[in-house]
Structure formats: C-alpha cells, structure tokens
Amino acid sequence: MQAIEYFSVECPEALGGEYYEQIANDVLLDHNLLRVISKIHIFIDPKVPLFVAVGTLKRIKTVVRVGDFANVNPLEGKTTLVITDETYLAPMLKIFWERFGKDKVEQPDRFTVILYGVTATPAEIEEIAVADPSESLHKDLIYALRCIAPEGFRLRSEVFSKEKFSYVASENTLAEDIGELVKQKFALMGETPP
Amino acid sequence: MTLVPVTYKGGIFQHDIVEDLIEDLGGYIVQKHIIAAEVVLQCFVPREDIELIREISRPLFGEVTDSPLVGTEIAVVSMSLEIHHLPHPSCDIAEYVRRLGAKSNMVSLARGPGKRIAGLNDEERDVINEHDLAVFLLGNFETCIEYKMPTLRRGIEVPIVLAGGPDISVLKKIVDPPVEGYVGNVGRFMRRTKEGEQLLKLDEIVAEITRVLEKKREGIAKDPLSVSPARLMGLIRENVPEILDVTSPTPLTVQMAGLRVKLPYDAFAEKVRKIEIEDGIRLGDIAEVLPSRMRDYILVRILPFSETNTVV
Numbered sequence: 430m431q432a433i434e435y436f437s438v439e440c441p442e443a444l445g446g447e448y449y450e451q452i453a454n455d456v457l458l459d460h461n462l463l464r465v466i467s468k469i470h471i472f473i474d475p476k477v478p479l480f481v482a483v484g485t486l487k488r489i490k491t492v493v494r495v496g497d498f499a500n501v502n503p504l505e506g507k508t509t510l511v512i513t514d515e516t517y518l519a520p521m522l523k524i525f526w527e528r529f530g531k532d533k534v535e536q537p538d539r540f541t542v543i544l545y546g547v548t549a550t551p552a553e554i555e556e557i558a559v560a561d562p563s564e565s566l567h568k569d570l571i572y573a574l575r576c577i578a579p580e581g582f583r584l585r586s587e588v589f590s591k592e593k594f595s596y597v598a599s600e601n602t603l604a605e606d607i608g609e610l611v612k613q614k615f616a617l618m619g620e621t622p623p
Numbered sequence: 624m625t626l627v628p629v630t631y632k633g634g635i636f637q638h639d640i641v642e643d644l645i646e647d648l649g650g651y652i653v654q655k656h657i658i659a660a661e662v663v664l665q666c667f668v669p670r671e672d673i674e675l676i677r678e679i680s681r682p683l684f685g686e687v688t689d690s691p692l693v694g695t696e697i698a699v700v701s702m703s704l705e706i707h708h709l710p711h712p713s714c715d716i717a718e719y720v721r722r723l724g725a726k727s728n729m730v731s732l733a734r735g736p737g738k739r740i741a742g743l744n745d746e747e748r749d750v751i752n753e754h755d756l757a758v759f760l761l762g763n764f765e766t767c768i769e770y771k772m773p774t775l776r777r778g779i780e781v782p783i784v785l786a787g788g789p790d791i792s793v794l795k796k797i798v799d800p801p802v803e804g805y806v807g808n809v810g811r812f813m814r815r816t817k818e819g820e821q822l823l824k825l826d827e828i829v830a831e832i833t834r835v836l837e838k839k840r841e842g843i844a845k846d847p848l849s850v851s852p853a854r855l856m857g858l859i860r861e862n863v864p865e866i867l868d869v870t871s872p873t874p875l876t877v878q879m880a881g882l883r884v885k886l887p888y889d890a891f892a893e894k895v896r897k898i899e900i901e902d903g904i905r906l907g908d909i910a911e912v913l914p915s916r917m918r919d920y921i922l923v924r925i926l927p928f929s930e931t932n933t934v935v
C-alpha cells in the first residue's frame with residue numbers, strides 16, 4: 430500500500446494530539462482511505478473548540494473492468510471467466526444477465542463464470558465496465574472525517590472537490606474568518622484551498 | 624464466617640456436586656453460566672472452605688479463582704452511543720469487568736459528547752445512582768474533561784472512577800472536588816484492545832475499580848447490612864417463582880447493598896415486601912423496596928443494622 434505523502438496532527442495539547450494521530454490513522458486504515466489520500470493535515474483546538482481537517486486526494490483509477498479481476502478464456506463456443514477477486518462479482522453478474530440473458534450465464538462455483546454462445550469477443554468482454562469506486566469515495570471520506578472529529582462538533586463547514594477537501598467542525602457557531610484558517614492549514618502542506 | 628467472592632470454572636459433568644457443596648457450606652451462587660461444555664459459577668463462599676472446594680472439584684478439573692467484583696453492579700458511563708465511543712473503548716471495558724464477575728451496565732448519555740453542550744439528565748443520574756460504582760469514560764483532552772466533569776457528576780452519589788486520555792496526575796489536578804478513582808491514558812480510541820499493553824490498561828481499570836469497591840465494602844462493614852444481598856436473592860427465588868420465567872441474563876442482580884429484581888414493580892412489589900426471612904421478620908422490615916428507574920424493575924435497598932437493629 431502506498432504511504433501518505435503528508436500526515437500531521439496539530440494540537441495545543443501534546444498528548445491529546447498524539448491520541449488523535451492514532452485515531453486518524455486507525456479510521457483511515459479501517460475505511461481503506463490511505464490509498465486515496467495524498468496529504469492530510471488535522472488541527473484541533475479543544476479550547477475554542479475547533480476541529481479542522483484539510484487535505485488532497487490522489488487521482489485514482491476510476492473504472493474497474495472485467496479484465497482487471499478475471500481471466501477470459503474462450504473454448505468451443507463457450508467463454509470461461511476465472512475470477513481472481515470476488516469484490517466485483519455481484520455487479521458483474523448483474524451486467525452479464527442484462528446483456529446476455531440469464532440462460533446464457535452460468536456460475537458453477539465462486540471463482541468461475543461460464544458464458545454460453547455469446548457473440549462478444551474476449552477482448553470486448555474484458556472491456557466491460559463493472560464498477561466505479563470513486564462514486565463512493567466522497568461518501569467514505571466524509572464518514573471517516575466525522576469519525577475522526579470529536580463527537581458533539583455538529584456545526585460543520587465542508588468542502589469536497591475532486592482533488593482537495595476541507596472539513597471544519599465545532600460545537601459553537603463557526604467564526605466568519607474560518608476560511609483564513611483553512612487557507613493557513615493548506616499552506617502548511619504547500620497547497621491552496623479548493 | 625466471612626464470605627468471599629470467587630469464580631468457579633469447570634466442566635459441566637457432575638458440576639451439581641460443586642453447586643451442592645457451595646450451598647451446604649453456607650455459600651451463595653450469584654450467577655451461573657453454562658457455555659458449551661463449561662460451567663462458570665460466580666459465588667460467595669466461606670473463606671476457610673475455598674481449599675475444600677478446590678479439593679473436591681479437582682477430579683472434575685474445576686478451577687477456583689478470586690474475583691473481587693462478584694456481587695457488584697457497575698455502570699459504565701459512555702458519552703454517547705455513536706461510533707466514536709462504541710464498541711471501543713466502552714464495550715471493551717464493560718466486557719472486561721464482566722469477566723471478573725461484576726454485572727456491568729452501559730449507561731449512554733443522551734447529551735454526553737462535546738464540551739459546552741455536554742449534560743446529564745435526571746433519568747441518567749438516577750440510573751447511575753442505582754449502581755455500586757460508575758466508571759466515567761471521557762475523551763482525550765484535559766480542557767474538555769475539566770470543563771464538563773462538574774456537569775456530568777452533578778447529583779451522582781455513588782463512587783466514580785474516571786478514565787480519560789490525559790495522564791493520571793493531570794486528571795487528579797483538573798477534577799475538583801476529587802473523585803474516588805482515576806485511570807489515565809484511556810481516552811477515546813478506535814481499535815480493539817487486544818495487545819498486551821492495552822490489556823494491561825484494562826487490568827489497571829479493574830484494579831482501580833476493585834480498590835474503590837474495597838473501600839466501599841469497608842464502609843459497609845462498619846455498619847453491617849441487616850441481611851446479606853445474596854441470601855435475599857435465594858429467598859426471592861424461592862418465594863416469587865415468577866422470577867424463574869424472566870428471560871434476562873440476571874433476573875436477580877446482586878449489588879453490594881441491595882439487589883435488582885427484574886419484575887414489574889406494580890405487580891410484585893407487595894409480594895417481595897411480604898417475603899418472610901426468619902422468625903416473622905419480613906423483607907419489608909429490613910429493606911426498602913423501591914421502583915427502579917431502569918424499566919419497571921424493583922430495586923431492593925437493604926437497610927444497615929443501625930436503622931433496623933436486626934441482623935438475620
């Protein structure tokens with residue numbers, strides 16, 4: 430797994446900051462987000478109280494195709510697919526059923542799918558798009574940041590773009606110049622806000 | 624005869640021998656769990672007879688261990704039911720004290736999280752006060768703990784063990800007036816406690832709870848209870864057979880100075896009050912039978928000798 434380029438937690442309370450570094454690490458790892466985030470800076474001030482998380486995202490390969498997780502072997506009028514990763518098996522079967530019809534698709538076991546008498550060439554089958562993981566990316570990221578932020582910080586200002594994100598939360602009304610703070614935190618990573 | 628809390632673990636084969644032995648010796652079985660082919664008995668037995676039980680249960684591969692928390696009900700107070708606090712650390716701690724014999728209940732506050740917005744309502748306060756001890760699990764920042772602790776402890780009369788992220792010395796400094804017990808470096812975390820260091824931390828929490836409860840026990844010993852809660856448990860079981868139909872894991876929960884009867888108050892309170900203990904002394908004479916704030920259960924608070932002038 431690729432490591433995060435920049436990961437830092439800033440907090441006036443040293444020990445509290447350490448714990449939050451651990452929490453952030455655990456949550457991002459649990460949600461499989463380390464492969465997506467390129468830089469992240471978290472700032473917490475329990476005195477205000479305020480929680481700020483800013484960061485940048487990696488470009489991830491958007492679409493998963495049949496060829497990415499299955500070997501397609503044509504043989505005497507039938508095509509056998511050997512699945513190496515089950516994650517996308519269900520959406521793939523759904524697409525096959527729609528496209529070829531249920532009677533032409535057979536799944537003898539977990540790792541094999543056989544297509545009978547389909548006209549598509551193996552190359553065409555390999556190119557079929559199955560899923561787009563980036564669709565749920567923002568959903569996961571927002572959920573993870575909510576997990577990391579101290580609970581009870583329910584007043585939030587969030588910006589999520591394709592490449593960058595900022596998440597500010599507090600239990601009090603956010604100050605008007607909060608944008609300035611976000612800008613400062615982005616500057617620490619050598620970036621500009623989205 | 625002093626009764627000490629112990630846990631017996633052994634095979635299911637002939638475990639009734641051990642059960643009969645404990646009862647014949649004048650001990651009480653507080654909880655009995657049958658897990659697959661294993662039996663776990665949490666009981667009070669006379670101190671001088673522990674060796675005898677060990678002796679007799681040896682051919683059955685039985686094991687007798689001290690468990691100082693048997694016969695106590697502990698409230699593990701978590702700030703909310705959100706993913707932030709559950710299942711780690713709240714459930715981990717609740718489960719760990721259960722292993723040592725305590726009956727632990729999780730009390731999650733409706734408005735516990737946050738700093739300024741944290742609060743405790745009257746129902747939560749009363750439920751916590753029905754326990755022998757409350758373990759408050761707070762967060763990682765000393766600023767927040769210092770700010771919210773006075774609000775959260777308002778009206779709590781039972782001993783409090785405070786667990787939080789800062790070091791123990793810091794916790795002692797910021798909480799005023801002091802609470803009974805402190806455990807530092809256990810704030811909010813998002814991983815399971817399964818590594819050695821984390822388990823040591825759980826042991827530290829249990830040690831602190833034991834220390835605080837021991838102190839409470841000493842206090843009770845100075846003015847002894849009119850009847851032992853474990854004895855009342857047996858009597859209620861005999862006299863109110865409806866309790867046997869209750870499906871909850873501990874229909875009768877023994878506390879240090881009382882017990883919780885998981886039957887509706889309106890229907891059964893009178894029946895419980897009228898139970899005869901000995902020589903015409905009824906349960907209602909030496910204990911208060913109160914409605915619990917937990918569902919519609921009955922709470923029995925045993926009065927001390929100084930109030931009743933009887934010990935049975």
